[in-house]
Each structure stands twice: as structure tokens, then as C-alpha cells.
Amino acid sequence: MIPRARVAFEPFPPHVDMQKEVETIPRFEFAQSIPCDYINQFPREALNLYIRAWVVQLGRPLVITGFDKLLDKKVFSEKWLMQTYGNQTYDARDLGKGVNLPLSLGHYLRNMNKLTDRINDKTFNRSNIQRLYLKDIDCPKEWHQSLEQLLPSTLFYLNQDPLTGQNSPASSTPDMPKTPDGQTVARAGDLMSSLPEAMRAQNLMCYIGHEGTYTPAHQEMCASLGQNLMVEASDGSVENGQPTRPGSSIWLMTETKDRRIVSEYWLSMLGHDLDLENHFASLQAWRNAPFKTYVVEQKPGDLILVPPLAAHQVWNRGTRTMKVAWNRTTVDTLEAAFDEALSHARMICRDEQYKNKAIVYFTLERYSELLCKASANSSHPEMQMLREDFRRLFYLYSDILLSECFSKNAPKAKEIDFEKFESNITCSYCRCNIFNRFLTCPWCVGEGNETYDICMDCYVLGRSCQCVSKLKWVEQFPWEQLTGRYETWRRQIAEWTSGSNAKQRKPPTLLVARSELGRKSLAEICQEQLRARPWVDYKNPPAVTRVATPSDEEEGENNEARARKKRKSNGNKPAPGKARCHMCRSQEEVWKLASCEKCKLHYCYSSLFRSFDMLPLDAMQRPHWLCPRCRGICNCAACRHDETMAPYKPFNILMGHDTQKIADPRSIESLVNMRLSNLGLLKTFGDDNAERLERLQRDETQRSDASLVEQDICSDLEALQTGSVHDIHDAGDMQLPAQREQGNGTEHHPPHTGDGAFDAQSRPPGAIPIDPALELDGSWMDLSGFGEDFFEQAANAIGFG
Template sequence: MIQRSRAVFEPFPPHLDIQEEVRASPRFEFAKRIPYDSINQYPREVLELFVITHVVKLGLPLVITGFDKCLDKSLFSEKWLQQHYASQTYDARDLGKRANLPLTLGHYLKNMSILTDPITSSTYARSNIQRLYLKDIDCPDEWHKALEKLIPSDFFYLNQSPLKGPKSPISQFPDPPQTPQGEVVARAGDLMGCLPEAMRAQNLMCYIGHEGTYTPAHQEMCASLGHNLMVEASDGSYEHGKQTRPGSSIWLMTGTQDRRIVSEYWMSMLGHNLDLENHFAQLNAWKCAPFTTYVVEQNPGDLILVPPLAAHQVWNRGTRTMKVAWNRTTVETLEMAFDEALGNARMICRDEQYKNKAIVYYALERYSELLRKAPASSHPEVRTLQEDFHRLFIIYTDILLSESFSKKSPAAKNIEFEKFESNITCSYCRCNIFNRFLTCPWCVGEGDDTYDICMDCYVLGRSCQCISKFKWVEQFPWKQLTGRHESWRQQIIAFEQGDRDPKIKHPPTLLVARSELGRKSLAEICQEQMDLRPWVDYKQPKEIKAATPSEDEGSDTDSRARKRRKSNGTKAPSGKGRCHMCKTSECLWKLAACEKCNLYYCYGSLFRSFDMLPLDAMQRPHWLCPKCRKICNCSSCRLDESMKPHQPFNILLGHDTRKIADPRSVESLVNMRLSNLALLKTFGDDNAGRLERLRRDEENRRQQQLAENDIHVGFDSPQAESVNDPPLAVFENQLPGIPIDPALELDGSFMGLG
């Protein structure tokens, strides 16, 4: 089996001069910083627009400095934690052993110098150094309340109405209208706040670390917008009879627009899967990377805003650092989550704590009620709320379309109803299930532990060992969901009619949208697959092998194919077909059949050789195989001069999802444990060329997104080409009527910075 070499963990030295590293590394640059003092000098709309443009649309990190001037030093301190939470027990993460160690907070804080002192310039690389990181612990309520009064309400945790928060910059517009109940008609700063309280993910967390502790490279969950404020750090004074080292944290970050090339670089060059969040990259790996790395040395009072889907890793320095972190969900991050992040998380079976589909539903309910009760108004905040309402409605339409049955809908008696309480997750990928899913009536464990599978996983070939004969379950009456869709559609039409723009195209009804879809829905595919896939008696389970080549990936694909043809012949047994790519004979339900030439391709070969998921073939009523598309990369087709063999863009290192999924699970279509390294070896395994192709694709995609968002980035010389400082035109185009201070020009002096 071909193995990709993996980069090993290499700690940062205590004497690292990050300023010099940035100066000496062409692809390193410091992230943009703006001072806290200047926030109140400008209308909240300017600050909010700058953050949306810079952090979300351009996907670049931002640092707001100077919060330490306003933090209560007696509250945000090691002494205060000792006095009030010393006896509280938490799980400290032993990074070396990758295990949790229960410790009281008082014991951990008191002994941080003991953990730090052994790490010196000559010993920091030793493998036996103990690194205990107190991470993901609940933020004290006292800190929560204090920060709520300090952080701009637009950016704080779970805020439903930024305009009425304890800390809201003054708006240059008149107060927006209110409902008869006194609710301000404005969009929420964090859509998580629209969920019922019991359904919300509690993600206001604290992180306390010492020299040598770290967070591996990762992306924020569900493409959310990350916030991290260092509230306190050791300053070199004496504590508990020992002198401390000044504390800070080094952040190495990427931009959202580089996410695909970053992921590929992690796999092809470092040998790790970025989505698994298990590798802290060496400093030299960042220096050699083919993308820009944004560097932040975080000190007390620095609030870092992390762009959605941007990879980043953190290294703690000194005796102690204490940080508070939270995430926000916005319309923009939801769109990214459904387009990309949730699919990636499902592939590696990362549980979805944020309940994104439920957020869409409940946010629409809340916004609809606000707009229905609000008096007619053209206030900018109301217009923005209406725009967000429409964008959420588009996501909601896609959700309903994916759950729509075919014309042969199951009878009502065959659909079980389970009231939605947000507590049902997929037994395989652990994603949160919003409405319809499949459950196995046979595989019921102790305590009524049912085996529930989401539609996405079932289409991928994941299920319990029974494979078929599942029962449908829904958590909302379908008429309720479709009724909400129509009423919300009528609201949007009313908004658009008020604009009196004849060019505006009203959103279609659900039936029209379904007819215009042009492909099968996810639920319809599940219906078809349950008819095709056999049922296996769970009392007498049979091994269900995925339709993949031999486990011996190190052997030559072409010679293996020739050997099988010689021994088994070219004709597959009755009821089976032979994969054109790997020559394996499989049951027809494990193969995708081409409508034009009747060739078969197993789903494992499509996945590894053509970057194609089973859904891509199943959802097309008239699917054409790679050979008919002239992109087949099998040994025989590569000899055909008319072919342009598809070269996979991404390396698949292989990930054993069975270790995470429910023990009753099987993979029947795609074996995720197998990689595509053997195929890439056939193409020469040109990592540099593949990364360059990705870089060009990303640049084209980025330019397209800038054009779609009407963001123009122009520069006088190649040396000045950087999107780190968005031009004045961004704000003039996006929010007309707001006076823009000259400090927003491209000289980097936004809000007094310069």
C-alpha cells in the first residue's frame, strides 16, 4: 500500500523572533490591525461594513487592538480565577499523549511556572516535555457579562438585536422601527440566537495555556466567523514565588480564498488532512507554502476575527495566556456552510453542533414575525433585514427541494413522525438532522438506541449492515414546512413590489422550483436506492465490500486489471457488471451505468479517479460516463489520443470513518480508507503542478466573487498588489449615504491606524 510521508510535529523555540520571520519571509505578512479607541468615532454601519467586506467577503483576518485598556484587571486575572473557580475540575489536554487529564483550575494555575520553566532554548524540542492545555472550558458568567458591555454588540456572542445591546456604537441613521412589543426591526448579529435556547450550541469558551501549548491548524466549525480575545497573560512579574515569562500567542493564518490550495498543500506536501485538525505545521512548512500567511502576535487586549473557512493555528508563549473565544453565524457563513463546510465535515464524520438547517428555519420565523409586525419603512436596517430574509429563504428552498419525494411518495402510514427537538443526529456522520431521515427497524440497540441515517450518508453508501428496508421519519409535518415556504414567499413578493422594479424576478413556488431543478432530489435518490439495494438479515450479517479495487494499492493497476480479465473473463456474471476502471465485477446497485454506452463505473473509482461523489452520478436522469465525456483516465483510454484524461486535483489520503461512526455501520459504495495515490503516481504525482492549477483556479474564483459582490481591487503596481486594504470604493458602493472618513483610504490608516 502506497504511503505518503507525513510531516512531524516541530515546536516553536521560545526565542523565536516573529517580527524578523515576517520580514525575512516573502509570503509572510502581518494581519491588518485597527485600534479599539477609534471604534466609537464612527457610525456602527461603517465598522460593520468594513468587517463584512474585509473578513467575510475578502476573507482576510482582522485584529482589533486595545481592549486591555477597558478590561477590568481585577476580574480578568489569575487571582480572580483562583478565588472563585479554584476548586472547579476541568479536563486539561495532554498534547503529547493526546489524552485528557482531569485537573482543578487552582492546581493548574498555581503550577503553570513548573510547566513552563523546563522549556528553554536548548530543551524546547525534547519529546518528553509535558504540554497541558486547558481548552474549550466554559467561560465564567462574570466574564460573559463584562465582555457583553465591552465588545461591540454587532460582534458579540448570541446577540439577537445589536442595536439594543449594552455596547452599540452610535448609528448615523434614525432609530429603526419597532414592533408593538418593542422589538427593534433589525437583523441579528449572531443567528444562533434565533434558535430556542435549548437548541443553541454553547460556544463561548476559555483557553488557558503555557509555553509550548498549541492548537493544530484548523478551520472554524461550520464556516462560522471566529472571535478570539486575549484577556490576560503573565507579564514577567513574580507569582507564587517564581518569576513569570511574558505571555503572548503566535497565530499563523490563511485567507478564505486560499482554502482549497491550503487543504491540498496539507495533504500533498505535509501528508495530513486539514479537516482532521491533528497536525501543527512547522514554521518552515508555512514559509514554503504557495499561499500568503498572515501573522499575528496576540497580546492582552487583542481581538482576532477569523475569516470563515480560513485555516489557522496558534502557538502559546510565556508562563500563561488566557483567552475568550466565540463564533458567530451570519447569512454569509450559512451560505458557505451549505456550499462547502457541511459536506467536508460529513466526509470525516465531524459532528455538527451548530444545527445549521434549524438556524435557517428559526431565523426565517423570527425575521418574518418582525417584518410582519413592523410598520412600513424604508429604513436601511429594514432593507438589510429584508435582503437577509430573502437569502435565508433561498437556502430554505434548497433544503425543501432536497427533502422532496418523487411522485411515488411513501404512504403516510409508512412515514414515522418524531417531533423536532434538535437532538437527532446521523449515526454515521453525526450531523444534525433537521427533518427527514431513514431509520432501521431492525438495528435497535439497548435503551431503544435506533440506527438513524441522514439522506446524504445513505446516498454515499453508508448505513447499518441491513443496507435497505429502512423506514422514513420526519420531524415536521410536510404541509407545515411547505406552508411556511409559501407564506414567506408572499412576504418577499410584497417587499419587491414595494421597490416597483419591473426587472425583479419573484421567487417561484416550491412546485415550480422543483420542476426547474433539472435533477433528482436527495430524497428521491434514497427512494430509488432502497429499491435497488438488497436487505441483509442483521441476525446473519454478510460482509458488504465496497466497490473498490484491491486493498493492495501498491500493486500496479494495469497489471492487476489484465490478470483479472485473464482469470475471470470479460463478461460479468448474471446480475453483475464489470467496472470499466478497475475491472472488478460487482452487483449492479454498486455501479453507475452510462446511458449512452452502457459502460459501468464503480462509485469508488469515480470518487478517487474523477473527484466524483455517488450523488453526482445518481442525481442525473441521463448520466454520461467519463469515457463518453472524453475524460477517462484508465490505462486503455489514456492511449486514445482523443481523450483528455482527468487528473484528480486533490490527494485522498484515506480516512477510516468506521472508527468514528456507530459500530453497526458499513460502507457499501465507497471505501473511504483507500486513497488515490496509486492513480496520481500514474500521472507523475506532480504536487507542484497540481498546486499551481489550484492556485489559478482559486484566483479566477476569487476575481469572480469580487465581481459578483461589486468589490473592485485595483493597484498601480504589482508590488502593491494586496487585498489587505480594501479600497474606498467598497464602502461607497455597498452603503450609499454614509460619509466615509479619509482614514478609510488605502494607506492602511483605517480608523486612525497609520
Template sequence: MPLLADQWTTQNYTDPDRQRIYLKDIDCPKQWHDHLKQLIPPSLFYLNKLPEMFKGPGAKMVPSPDESVACSASGRLIAKPGDLMSCLPPCMRAENLMCYIGHEGTYTPAHQEMCASLGQNIMVEASDGSVEYGKATKPGSSIWFMTESKDRCVVAEYWMSTLGHDIDIEDHFAQINAWKAAPFKTYVVEQRPGDFILVPPLAAHQVWNRGTRTVKVAWNRTTAITLDMALHEALPHARMVCRDEQYKNKAIVFYSLEHYSDLLREVDDSDPWGPQVQMLLEDFRLLFELYTQILLSESFSRDPPKGKDIEDVPFDSNITCSYCRGNIFNRFLTCPWCVGEGDDTYDICMECYIMGRSCACISKLKWVEQFRWSELTGKHEKWRQQILKSTEDKSNKYASLPAKRAQLGKKTLAEICHEQMKRRPWADVTKPSIQQVEDADSENATHTRKRRKSYKSDINTKGGRCHICKCAEPMWKLASCSYCNLSYCYGSLFRAFNIQPRETMEMYHWMCPRCQKICSCAACRRDPTMNPYEPTCTLLGHDTRKVADPRSVESLVDFRQSNLRWLKKAGDDEVGRLKKHQEDADEKRNKALVDNSIQVEFPLAVNEYTKSAQIGSSAPGFSKDYGDIPVDPALEKLDRSFLTPPDSISQ
């Protein structure tokens, strides 16, 4: 490692041909795990499920009179888990307690923690500059570049529009000048042995290792809040670039509700409103809302498939989408014809199928479910009754599943898939298509000039033309307006209007961009009543078929194409887009502070915060306890109890 570390200088650190050896994702030794467990509060440690005795740093030995610990009638301690991954059966958990050993020149590109989880990273050892085994060493440390969670949208747009990379792919280490020029705040921290780094969910960060040796242990935690962010933000982004979903988020929701329900049933009725139980109920309600959304997405209401058309398989949590590699909780589609070696079936999640992803058969897929629907809905009603018993809110917020379905006002994922399988044609992969036969015959024929085939008759009977690109397409590849006779291909909607196929398919009555007066085609731009839509983000385009199962096709949208042409047509105001993202992020954050009654001592505008950061530690925005390190003022105003372990028991 001294030889590897000594080769790097400030002039050659970008050289791709120099050797780097970064030992990543090494299983943590049990001895290290046991020692760290004595130092880290249980609520922050790996796979914490139940309250545990803790006498490590910061633990209180004598309880204060105003602190109480919830107990069940049987004396069992009640507290919410620190890591909801622990609620899964052991065989379903992702092993993410890992060691990292690096030297000068090794790094981790800018990225966000997987599935919007919370990251924990502690440096346990590093070279100190002394002579080891007869060789001089350099002091080891790691430089962290960290952003705030609220800035995730502007960070992603800056990465794509300015740096030319997608942060979801994790393939770019930004240089100092890029961070300096960024429109968002960047926190820079040097981590040394003993320093414990906490990474917020969806906060982009990158790490550069320095010196001869750094040794770190890292793990991730999943909470009810991170599950919400994972299902609504992180997983859709991961699906676009086909990243593995290691954490089985929907299964965590299901099994966490089981665990919370058992705990709440044991709560002593004499003290049902203690602080620990209140925190438990808050998580239970959020998890229940996520579970409701999962069941609604898998619900049928109109013309459901017949029971004989649905295959039942036992749930083992290991079925993944053949295209995006996301974990599948219950219902999905499988192809009876595309079976590879070793009975390797082609399984596609509902989200991917709606996007036009599938095997080459495209249609005639078979429904599969892993739970009996009556079991899932029965547990939903049981947990709903528990919530109604513990809350004074009797509104429709906790209505029954059929009532929620009636209030939805749009098609569910399962309904869209069932409808699209009727619209999309079936391509028999066991037989060569007519086009393939014609192409083969043309190779053997003499090279004679042929008349170009006309598609006019086909358009009138079976298809139409896209209002934007004017390409002739079959009707199943077009979104048709319910208020006029225009159709738009899904690729044009995606690139020119940031509209995913699902957004049009889930509407019972869809209004096209021209009817909304936002169409940006050349003809509509000449209409003075039109307000042409300007894309809000940069789409670089990814050839996901290189990552997906080889049997895969994209039948609706070619995701390899970027939207740069549409950005240029709209004026390509890169600075304006970044500024708009930053303003939206600050506005959402300020609103959240107001909603949670959190007051700060100075305005949260970016320019004011940056100005104060340049003054020194005496300026507002700097904690007296941390010297010159800028601290998010919202954190200073929060109840600091989450940093202090309770009396011998983890919160």
C-alpha cells in the first residue's frame, strides 16, 4: 500500500492507467461487529429491531424523572426498530455491514445511498505517518463532499446538464472546480479514525481516500421515512437505469407492519399514549399508508383476469424483474414461451411493462401472484382497525381498501397492464416474422430497384401518426386524446413533455398537450394562444437493453435518445433550470420547517447562507460546539434526544 499511495501526486491523480486497489464491500469480521455494537447507540447500529442494553459513550446511567420507557403488560420493552431491515426474516435481509480499505488515489464516485436508506460510516483505523514494516507511511484520512437531501433534484440536474453524467449510474467523481461552480451548498469534511459520518437519505456525496491506508466500516439503515422516499423516488430512478434493488422495500413494509402490530397489541392499556408508543404509532400509520398504496397498485376493478389465468407461486422474496432487476413483492407478468436454460423464466414487473419493456413476445403474458389476495387484504383490514382504535381521526384517511379504490379516480398498475395486454400484439418468437423472411429473400435476390411501400392504407385502418414526430405508428404505440382526434407517440411525450407512459395510460380521459395549450411542435409554436412546454430536466438517454435480460425489447419508448434537441428548442436555459430546481428545494424545505414549527435564527435563502458561511464561526448558521463547520440550522433547533441514548435502552 505504501508503493500504491506514493505514486499519486496533485498532477497525476486523474490518470486512469495508474493502479488503484480499493477493497470494497468486504464482509465485516464478527469481532469488529461486536466491538462496534458496544460503541454505537443501538438505534443507529446495524439490524436493530428491539430495545437493547447500552452502556457505551453517551449512555445515561440514571434515568431522569420525566423520561419513561414503554412496557407491555407482560413487561416487554416497547420501542420502534432502528433498522426496519431487521423485521425481515433473516434469509431475506441484505448483508450491508461492510469494510472498505483504501489508499491515496482510491475513491467512491458521487452517488446516493441505495434505496434512499440512511448511511453510517465510521473510520476504525488509518496509517499515522510512522514507519511500518520498514517503510514510511503517510497519515490516512478521507475527504467527504456532501450535499443536502433537499437539493437532490438540483444536484441531479447539475450532474446531467453541466457535467454530462447521470448520478444514478455512479460513474463520475467530480473535481473541486465542479463543486465550486455548483449552485447548491456542498459540505466538505475530513474523516479520521474515530469519526462517524451520517449520510442523509438521497443526499449525493463522494469520497476521496488519502494517505497510505484508511479502514472504514459502513452500513445502511431503513426507516419508515426512507421507505416512503424509496418507493416514490429512489426506486423509479433505479428502474430507469436498471439498478439492482437489494433491500426488498415492499417486503420490508409488509413485515414491519407485522412487527409493529404485534408490539402495539402488547402495549399496556393503562399507558397507551407514552412517547415511545406515539413514535411507534407514527411509523405504523406511515407504513400502513405505503402498504395501502402497494395494494391499490395491484388491485383489479374492471374486467379482472380469471382465476385460472393467474399462476400462484410461494413467496420467497427472490423474484426480480428480468428487465430492471427490481424486487417483486406480489403480482407480476411472466412469459410462457420465453424460458431460458435451467427453466429461467422471463418475469417482468408491472412498472416496466407499462413503460413498454418486455420480452419479444410483447403480449399474451401470464399473471403470477405470490400471496393470496384475501391474505393481503385481510391483513390490511386488521391493521386498519388497529389504527382506528388508536387515533381520533375517523376521516377517510383510513378508509377501507374498496373505498380507497373508489376514491382513486384513475387506473391502477394492474389494470393498465391487463388493458395493455389486450391492445398490444403478440409476436410468436417460435416463428420467424414475415419481415425477417422478406429480408432473407432480398439478400438472395438480384439488386433491383423496388417501389417503397406506402403506409397510408395501414394508417387509416390500424394506426395513426404522431402529432409531434409525424411517424406512422400502430394505435397501441400512440396515446390518443379524449377531447380531439390527435395522437402522440410515447417517445415524444417522454422527451418533449417529461410525461411517462404511465401518466397517460392511468387516466380515464387524457387531454393532449395541444388541448392543454402547451404543445411545443413547430406548428403549435406559431399559435399565439399556445404556451409551449419547456422540459424541466435533462435526459441523457441510456441503453438499458445492455443491462437487461438479452430477451428484452423496448416497444414504446427508445430510452437511448436524449431530450437535448427539445432543450435547445426551448432555449436551453441551463442556469434558469438549475435556479428553478434550487428555489423549489428551498421553498419545500422552508414549508416543512413551518409545518413542523421549527424556527431558525436567519432566512434560509441560499445567498444569505453562503454569505454567512464565508464570514466565520461568529456568523449565524455556525454551531458554537463545532467551530468553523457549517451546521444546518434546522438540526440545531430539533429535539436532540435522538442523539442521546435513553437510560440503558435505545430509543
């Protein structure tokens, strides 16, 4: 068996000098920071453009400093918190033991000095030191109300009206469009606000920690935008007769574009899965990392904006740090979630608390109503930007509906159960939130009539209850309602897609979009698999006869000997209803194999996943699937000696995460066993860790050539400098990504197919999402000399000055 070596936790020393670290480590640099005083001096539009370009599109962290001058010291203080909420009990996380410890807030605050004193230069690396972190606790309502008034509204939690807030920058256009009832027509700062209140995820949280507490490396949930404000910290003075240490937090952060390299580094070099959020990397690991690391030493009044999908970790210093954090959902983060984040969360079975598909639906309903009521102000810049967000959300909605389209042989209406959508149905396996159609088992009903519900993505992956088949379809919206909304919103977009916007294709009808898809929908694949997979009576399950394949077995001398012996005796024809996998040579039931359209060879889904980085969906969705051998990339023992082959080197590392510990106990995996590691298989291909990182770096360099991106931005700018505000908002920043090729070579307009298209620097020329209006002289991409002129120039460039 190949040992799964993992780097152990190594704490930061209390005396670490981050200034010196940045000066001596070439790949370390301080994150860009701006003072909050600048925010009120320039229009809201300029601030939004800058933050979107820097944090979202370039994917770099940003720090806005100086909010401590605006905070009410009487409310944002340790004394006020103890007096007001001291008797409230919370779960403090014992980071060393990995358990929760119920403590009253007053007791925790009074003993933070003792917890800190135990950690010094001689004891900081002892494993038995108690590290109690009060994290993910509800934010006091008084803090919520105060922050809502002093922070820019577009950055704050659940903001629906960008003009509210006493400290929010004013709009450059005082005549903001309004509906007849006086409602402002503008894009929301947080699309979570579009959901009915009962459906919203409550993510405004507080974090109170002492020296040595930390948050492991992670990405923000569902690719959302993270905001973290330190509201109070110990200042080194004497409190209650005891000296304190100055409080601060060290943030080590990465760029969005480096997310693949970061994930690979965590897996291959540190032995941990970044998606599991269970490892805090040592300072030495960050020093040796092959990617740029941004450093922030957060102090009271510092608001950190965290890019979507960018990994980061936090280390608390001093006697006390108190922070308020929240996440925002925007159109950009929704695209990133559907392209990448949700599929990663599904693989490790993480709750999808943000209900992304529901956000798309309810935001479209809200924006559609606003646009209809304010049609008289159609030329206003805010209306134009609202329309572009509406268009992008519509194509996300189109992808959702296309995935749920049945084949021509759709189930009859009486065969589909109806459950009214209340946002409370989650997949029993991966725990994602289910928007509309899903499968439920009529046989597996748990205690309290708990049904077994499986999302279509998981069922295609081979996840289900023990019954495997004969599951029943359920939907939460009448299909006519969803398609009716599609047609209504499509016509709205078609009405303004004319004249100067004629270059933009009008959205096709759902029937046309389905015909252009070039692949089977998720629902259609589930229909086929329900017919192909056998029903198993879970009360009388058959004996397990499946022989583990070499790709599934844990490597070892005895296992290798058994595998060789089986291959020698596998000359007989497969039993009826079975076929032999070309890769691992084991016999499997036909429904567990992908069959090549051309040569009729079979590959088991486990071999495709481990040896070719192919999910079952990749083979099932193609009407005419070609196997690796026909593609000339087969890496089986025989094909590796074929000179005409270019054997594929598997890239994905699977550490062997046991999802069944998280999934419903009734669950099984029938196609790919995710509990087993593939490290041994990778070793057989001679692919060591260093080579893998170098290969990924080469791929990423080719994918994201910064000089080419800058050239594209400049060329876009040159074409737009003579245009109107309308033209600028139509191009670059607001343009939909270029159409991608689908399975049959046709072009399909909805761009979100889960292939990492969110990467701003991997998009084709002409579809650069960075707003060209910000590009003035080519220097804005390096904002080390950022000053007051930037917002003014940006505002003038987009016509708001």
C-alpha cells in the first residue's frame, strides 16, 4: 500500500516578522491597499469598476484601510460585548482536539489573556496547547445596523439598494431611474437579497480569537466574494490589571488564476485536499510554494476583500482579535460557481447553503420587473448595466433548464411527483440544494418518513441508494412555469437587442437551444441510466461478486501478483450481460462500462476516472463517444508499447476522501469508488510531484499569458475610446464569453459548461472581461502607486466624471 504522506500542522511563531518575510521571499508581496477616505470622494460607479476589475477579474486581494476612525468605539469594544452578550453561550472550537466546547461569551473574553500567555516563543509549537477559537458566531444586531450605515452599500451584506447607507459613495448621476412607486432601479450589491427572506443563507458572522488560533487554507463558499473587517483588537495596554499583546491577523492569500496550481501543490506536496479545508500550511510551505503569495497583516479598521476561488488562510496574533465577515453573491460569482465551485463541492459533499440556482431564478424575476417598470429610462447607464446583468443571468438560467430537459420519451405527467419549491430539499448524498427536478426512492424511506432524494449530477456519477434503479421523478416547479418564464425573459432581451446591439445574438427559443446543445442533458442521461441500471431489493441484496480492478486496488506486492494472475486466466469470453474493460481487463456488467461508438471496446468508469481524468458524465453525455484508444491516448499496458499512441498521463490526484461518512447512510457508489486513493496508479506512470507541478505551471503559463491579455485590453480600449458610455458597457466587461465548441462541433450560446471558463485570462481575444474603461495608459494593472487620481480618471473614462 502506498503511504499517504501528509505534512503535519506547524504553527507560526509569535515573533514572526512579516515585513521581513516579504522583503526576503521573492514570491511574497503585500496586498494592494487603499484608504477608505478616498471612497467618498468619487462616484459609486468608479468604486464598483475598480473593485470588480481588481478583485473579481484580476482575482487579487484588496485591503481598504481606516474604517476604525468611523467605528463607534463604545459599541465595537470588548467591554460592550461582555456587558451586552456576556451570558450568551456559544460553541468555541478547540482547534487542537477538533471538537466544540460550549462557553459563555463573558467567560471566553475574561480568559483570553490566560490563553494567550500560554503561547510564547518556547511553547508555541507544543501540540497540547489549547487554542480556542470563537468562530462562525452570529453577529450582534447592533453591529449589523452600525456597519450597514458606515460601509459602502455595494460591499455590504444582503444589500439590494446600492444607494442606501450614510457612508456610501454618491452616484454620479443624481437622476437615478426609479419605478412609479419610487423604487430605485439598480443592480443589487448582494444577489442573495433576491431570495425570499426564509430562503437566504445567514452568513454575517463574527470571529473572536487569540494568539495561535487560525483558519485553515480554503476558498470562499460557492466562489462568492469574501469581506472581512477587523472591528476591534487588543492594543498592548493594560486591561483589567493585566498586560495585553497587540492584536492582528496574518493573511496569506493567492490569486484566482493560480487556483489550480495551489490545489495541486496542496495535494502533491503537502498531502492535503484544499477543498476539505483541514490543513493550515506552515510558513515554510508558503515560502516554497511555486506561486505568488499576497500578505496582509490585518489590524482594526482593515476591510479585506477576498477574490472568488482564491485560496487563503488566517493566523491570529495577540491577546484578542474581533472580526466581522460576510459573503456576497454577484453575477460574476454565480458564473464561477456553476463553472467550477459547485462541482468541487459536490465531489466532497459540502453543503450548498447559498442556493445558487434559486438566486438566478429569483433575481431574474426581480430584475425583469424593474426593467419593465422603468422602461422610460432605458438610456440611463445604470439601466444598461442592469440589462447586461439580466442577460448574463438569463444564460445561466438557460443552462439550468437545458440540463433538466427530458428526451422525447419524457415520463408521463402522472409518473412525476410534485413538491412545491421551498428551497429545503437537498441531495441525500452530496447535500447540494436542489432547484427543480430530482430523483427519489419510493423504497428507501427512513425514520420519520425521511425520503432518499438524489440530485441528477450524483445519480449520473453512480451515487444512489442501495436500490440503484426504479427511482421516481420529482419536480418542484410546473415545467410550463419555468419554460414560460424563459420565453418571457427571452423576449425582453430580444426587444433591446437591436440597432447598435445587433452584434449580440438574440437568445434562441428553448427548443432551438436544446437542438444546438450537441450533447445529452443531465435529465436525459438519468432517463437512460434508470432503464439500464438494475433494481436491487435492498432487503435481500445479492452477494457482491464484483472483482476490484487494478485501478481501484490499493497498490502492494500481493495485489500486483493477484492482478497478474487474473490477467493470465482471463481468456474466456465474458459471462452473459457482462463485458471486459479494455483498461483493467476485469469483467463488469455492461451498464458499468462505457462503450466506444467506433471500435466497440469497453472501459469501466473507474478506469476512465483514474487513468484519463474523465467523469462518467463525460462519456455518457456524448451521443457518439470515442474511447481513449480511438483517440490515440490509451495508456493501458499494451497500448503504451504502441508507437502510434500518445499515452495520456493522468493528472488528478485522488487522496481517497470517504464521502460515505458524510452522505446519507443508505448511500452507495456503483461506478467509481471515491474512497480509494489513486496515488499508486499515478506512480506507475512515472509522474512524480515535481514533474506534475512543472507540467501544470507550463499549462497555466500557456493558458494565461499576461502580455497577450494586456494587449487585448489595450486594443479593446483603442476601439472604445471614441465610443459612448453605452458602447463601453456593451463591450469587454459586459460582453458574454465567446461561444464554445460543443460535442458535435456546433456553437452553443450559453457559455457555462463547467470547464473552468471563469478564468479571466483564459478567455479568447475579444472577450476579455476586464472593463476597458479602466485602462487609461496601461499602468493601472500595476497599482503600486495608486493615488487619488485613479477614481477620478476612472469616472471620467466611463463618462461619469
